[in-house]
Amino acid sequence: MAAGFWSIAQAHGSKRVSASSETVGYATGLLTWVLAGGVFVAAKSAVDEMPSWTLCFWRLLIATMVLLPLVRHHFPDMAAFLRAHGLKALVIGALGLGITQGMMFTAMETTSAVNAGIIFSTAPIITLVMAHFFLDESLGPWQVVGSVVAFFGIVVIAVQGSLAVLLGLDLGSGDLIVVAAAVVFSSYCILLKRAKFTLERLPLLVILLAGGALSTLPFFLYELWNGEHSNLGWNGYLALAYAAIPGGALMYLLYNWSIDILGASRAQGLLYSQMIFTAILAWLILGEAIEWYHFVGAGLIIVGVICVTFLKPKQAPQPVH
Numbered sequence: 001m002a003a004g005f006w007s008i009a010q011a012h013g014s015k016r017v018s019a020s021s022e023t024v025g026y027a028t029g030l031l032t033w034v035l036a037g038g039v040f041v042a043a044k045s046a047v048d049e050m051p052s053w054t055l056c057f058w059r060l061l062i063a064t065m066v067l068l069p070l071v072r073h074h075f076p077d078m079a080a081f082l083r084a085h086g087l088k089a090l091v092i093g094a095l096g097l098g099i100t101q102g103m104m105f106t107a108m109e110t111t112s113a114v115n116a117g118i119i120f121s122t123a124p125i126i127t128l129v130m131a132h133f134f135l136d137e138s139l140g141p142w143q144v145v146g147s148v149v150a151f152f153g154i155v156v157i158a159v160q161g162s163l164a165v166l167l168g169l170d171l172g173s174g175d176l177i178v179v180a181a182a183v184v185f186s187s188y189c190i191l192l193k194r195a196k197f198t199l200e201r202l203p204l205l206v207i208l209l210a211g212g213a214l215s216t217l218p219f220f221l222y223e224l225w226n227g228e229h230s231n232l233g234w235n236g237y238l239a240l241a242y243a244a245i246p247g248g249a250l251m252y253l254l255y256n257w258s259i260d261i262l263g264a265s266r267a268q269g270l271l272y273s274q275m276i277f278t279a280i281l282a283w284l285i286l287g288e289a290i291e292w293y294h295f296v297g298a299g300l301i302i303v304g305v306i307c308v309t310f311l312k313p314k315q316a317p318q319p320v321h
Helices: 003-012 021-043 054-107 115-119 123-134 140-156 163-167 173-195 201-225 233-264 266-285 292-310
Strands: none
Touching: 003 233, 021 054, 021 115, 021 233, 021 266, 054 115, 054 173, 115 140, 115 292, 123 140, 123 266, 123 292, 140 173, 140 292, 163 201, 163 266, 201 233, 201 266, 266 292
């Protein structure tokens, strides 16, 4: 899931590479979200072979180890950064890249990859609402409307379009865990933005990934102690390998590249294609059904995203002294 890097780009800014082709940038950005969507599918396919926190721990650890040699020239800067901000960075990484992903993988035990991909796409909207309260950022009427519309989109999916399910509050636990994961991820985004780290994006990502891996280690050890051992067949090995390398390290590298070419704002704008790719991949690979309420819910979420993202309140002009 490249959403963790989305928030790093949002908080850190970006550099444009004018000589690079924008077509390549958009293709790279879209490929990023195809790979990210595949992580939902990989996690769902591994449910019967690997406990959720075990998958999360090994995914983060392997991705960290793969990326570590690529930032070796930044080791002195990373060491200085850890001395100054180590605990804060590790806690933030634990929230956004450890706890969030562990919750998502846990949710896969009781919900579909299609549901998870669509519901989690509301995380940027939740982040904007939280930023209004915790960072005092402007939240105009269209942002309020968009947030409400997106919320109804989540409800439609969670109750499977059934009024009886809604009235009986018979909501799927997996869907509720995904919503909770989106809230935790939004908290990570707020903390990361408030921290204003100046370390370059990729070295910062490696440190946050390491924090995520450390935070999931106790959950992984608990699963071992509780007798929840992995029983990996080829499917489980492939799921882990995909989630850690193409859906992990490579995905983050591609997203970093797309930000350099397109700039942070346009690269982040492709984020919402993830739910589409997740649904298509889950249908093709897992045989998950895409029901009418998925289309309705996703449509409401997209409308909400448009309201929140593209109809931002105008900033009041600063007085000239």
